[in-house]
């Protein structure tokens with residue numbers, strides 16, 4: 001059977017399951033909050049154009065207003081100063097929007113310590129059990145943070161010292177950018193970096209190093225708990241905003257059930 005016919009048949013029989021990794025996008029979807037003097041993104045808002053009324057008797061539609069980095073979204077290399085010569089979100093090849101994905105589960109560690117940082121040794125140990133990270137694929141970092149996504153306060157988990165959410169150490173970010181075969185890195189948190197990464201050297205190492213290396217970010221993912229450690233295929237579809245630094249995206253995973 002041709003591969004695509006087999007895929008359609010498997011989807012129909014649910015032997016391949018489609019898992020939505022996307023957070024619902026609304027005015028309540030958490031957004032990152034930077035301190036003064038930095039600019040901030042805005043949440044989603046809808047402005048009604050018509051709703052079966054005088055403005056349009058037969059149709060309903062809205063204008064949408066939001067930031068490129070609101071909700072489940074895709075970071076293009078040009079988002080960071082280190083990647084300023086890299087691709088914008090419209091230039092990311094469509095062929096890269098469908099890619100294999102692995103899931104590294106550190107939800108227990110993040111529950112015990114919201115400032116938990118992934119280290120190279122954690123990944124090496126995972127590779128010892130599951131094999132190498134996928135060439136040209138996504139490494140998805142499960143921390144259990146998606147259960148907090150209904151509340152901006154719980155999701156950002158900030159106190160007087162700033163936000164406290166799990167992330168990646170500087171050394172590990174450097175390794176992911178320079179040595180790991182992955183195309184991109186995905187998280188459940190508001191960004192790809194730890195909440196405390198503003199104080200790292202360099203600050204925001206995942207953004208700085210991965211985007212600087214031409215790799216991609218995928219954030220505010222949900223339902224990673226429903227994915228196997230290896231074998232999923234992720235379809236991540238940002239809008240091709242010309243010149244854009246990123247875009248809200250629909251992220252779906254295909255998972256084979258035996």
Ligand code: MN
Nearest residue numbers: 069075191246
């Ligand atoms: Mn972003």
